[in-house]
Amino acid sequence: MNIKNVYILDDRAILYLNGVDAKEFLQNLISNDINKVSETNTCFTSLLSPQGKFLYEFIIIKHKSGYLIDCEKSQADGLFRQLSIYKLRSKVEILNLSNEFVVAAFSHEKFLTFDGGQDISGFTLKYREDPIFLDPRNKQLGARLIINLEKLYLSLKKLDLHDSNLSEYYSYSHKLGIVPKDLNKLQNKIFGIECNYEELNGIDFKKGCYVGQENTARIKLKNKLSKRLLPISMVNGELTEGENIYYNDNEIGKVLIDKEYPFALIKYLDENFNVKSDFNTKEASIKIEKPDWIKN
Structure with missing residues (x-):
């Protein structure tokens, strides 16, 4: 800036x-x-x-x-x-x-x-x-x-x-790698912890109970965080909200925000996920970015 x-x-x-x-x-x-x-x-x-x-x-x-x-x-x-x-x-x-x-x-x-x-x-x-x-x-x-x-x-x-x-x-x-708008498109489709809230200083795991705390803590403590919300950059084509993302024939995620600043829920630990690869949907070829502030 x-x-x-x-x-x-x-x-x-x-x-x-x-x-x-x-x-x-x-x-x-x-x-x-x-x-x-x-x-x-x-x-x-x-x-x-x-x-x-x-x-x-x-x-x-x-x-x-x-x-x-x-x-x-x-x-x-x-x-x-x-x-x-x-x-x-x-x-x-x-x-x-x-x-x-x-x-x-x-x-x-x-x-x-x-x-x-x-x-x-x-x-x-x-x-x-x-x-x-x-x-x-x-x-x-x-x-x-x-x-x-x-x-x-x-x-x-x-x-x-x-x-x-x-x-x-x-x-x-x-x-x-931080969602700027269209947050309503994420409602009830993704766990809060999958929104990278730990890295964005949005979750405190030491505080007492709050709404949704039980599942959030379970995902964290049992190391079950296998998906993350990650930004998409377009290579060509057009995105549609809700469509699947593939690497070759392997499903790797789903488009959740499809407008000017698109994001998808990605299986970031999947063996088929590599940020250097090209991915595709039905109508688009895309890149998936993993921000450097996400360490694992």
Whole structure:
């Protein structure tokens, strides 16, 4: 990323949770540990089904007496409803502030120019009372600013940041191996741990119970993680969501996201899987990338 570029993430939504039970409420639901979230640290997490399947992923930021939730806009209404279902008698208020707040992303290098900025994923500081943090999934994705829409452009001018084409950010995220959009296409089709959440700092295996914890822990402890969500790069042809991927006649995975930034669930430990190989679907020839931050 260019140090002067900023990307207005108009595909993101902001929810806000507060109330005396907010911390305990989130701790009982999410795959990460809410105790990691503070004025100086932000975390990435997920909300899974009771079976451990992916439902929602989001970033949690401490804000005033509660927590901001940065999620994909297409998932916001569903996440709001899901949190409301779990609320029951908890003293928690859930608000959708997407019409008031906006998310902007800029480079890792720019973040390090801020006074007090530290080169740690999730590290958080304040700029004129607004949170800025290095992406907690992977600091190579740069930093994010969550700010009131009315203050956005004046702040970007003061920071000498220039609005850039959002597709550049999407392409960079895809190349890095982190899903930039279309997360709803993964719902109930893939285990959360298969989304690489351990490597993306989205699961805490030492915390107590949460929704989907039993299967997630079993896959981890019994070393049964044999599939991963990996990015696809096109050689030629056209992808279709749900179609199988083959190496010669051996099935190696399935396309889950088929648009501009495609991803597939891949049998990455299969003897027929080699990132140097060409793979095919019914209508396409593709490459499958394994990010260097996935070590095994």
